[in-house]
Amino acid sequence: MSEASQIFTDGKAYERMMGRWTRRVGRAFFAWLDVPDGLRWLDIGCGNGASTEELIARCAPAAVEAIDPSEYQLAYARTRDGAGMANFQKGDAQALAFDNDSFDAAIMALVISFLPDPAKGVSEMKRVVRPGGWAAAYMWDIPGGGAPIQPLHDALHSLGIDAPRPTSSGASTKDALQELWEAAGLASVATRTLRIEVAYSNFDDFWDSNAVPVGPIGKSLEELSPQVKAQLRERLREQLPTAPDGRIAYEAFCNAVTGRVPER
Numbered sequence: 001m002s003e004a005s006q007i008f009t010d011g012k013a014y015e016r017m018m019g020r021w022t023r024r025v026g027r028a029f030f031a032w033l034d035v036p037d038g039l040r041w042l043d044i045g046c047g048n049g050a051s052t053e054e055l056i057a058r059c060a061p062a063a064v065e066a067i068d069p070s071e072y073q074l075a076y077a078r079t080r081d082g083a084g085m086a087n088f089q090k091g092d093a094q095a096l097a098f099d100n101d102s103f104d105a106a107i108m109a110l111v112i113s114f115l116p117d118p119a120k121g122v123s124e125m126k127r128v129v130r131p132g133g134w135a136a137a138y139m140w141d142i143p144g145g146g147a148p149i150q151p152l153h154d155a156l157h158s159l160g161i162d163a164p165r166p167t168s169s170g171a172s173t174k175d176a177l178q179e180l181w182e183a184a185g186l187a188s189v190a191t192r193t194l195r196i197e198v199a200y201s202n203f204d205d206f207w208d209s210n211a212v213p214v215g216p217i218g219k220s221l222e223e224l225s226p227q228v229k230a231q232l233r234e235r236l237r238e239q240l241p242t243a244p245d246g247r248i249a250y251e252a253f254c255n256a257v258t259g260r261v262p263e264r
């Protein structure tokens, strides 16, 4: 079983923890991409279909293929009302099972940092997109502290625990994305930082959303003793930006990149 299949094992919990935030970013991302309607799309690392649903809502695609290594994520994706037109199937970003020039556009939404070899993922994306087409991605700025789960990392760190990060976290900075896209030979490369508000109605909403066994940090929480978990909750209560009515809100930000496959 691949690492992704071991850490993304619950599409429903993923939706509450991350899916709703990727959909919020997706709105800004697709508006920024500003590509024509009616394209043939590939959503690489589609997960539970949150990015796919947003793609369909914003880009009026002609067709959508969506791949992910996690059957758990794919099972949830296939139940989405807003993603019925997509064909969800198992696949690997670093070895795409599609012919050259199969798509007009391809995206990786919150995926590049999970790839052991991000450059291979970008070259695969470029290979399957036709000349003149678009290859684009976005990823939380992990080194910059932009991920919605950053407060959990901060609280754990203050307890002397450094929770695991995705394998290629460094690939999520604006400079790294720009370099990856240029090194792959993509043209007209552009980057943009996209910011959203992440909000929870109260502490329990924050905890129940994020203390789930999904993703690198969620899986690592499972291994904490009840005592350390209690300390973590206490630390979060002290550190989270909480309004008098209990609402918790802060900014999350990701870096987006786009490029065109050169004409031959």
Ligand SMILES: C[S@@+](CC[C@H](N)C(=O)[O-])C[C@H]1O[C@@H](n2cnc3c(N)ncnc32)[C@H](O)[C@@H]1O
Residues within 6 Å of the ligand: 004, 005, 008, 018, 019, 022, 044, 045, 046, 047, 048, 049, 050, 051, 067, 068, 069, 070, 073, 091, 092, 093, 094, 108, 109, 110, 111, 114, 115
């Ligand atoms: C944070 S989720 C993003 C899912 C979705 N695109 C979204 O925006 O919500 C990361 C996804 O990357 C997938 N993933 C990990 N390794 C991958 C690989 N080698 N190829 C394709 N997807 C991969 C995981 O299974 C997971 O569903």
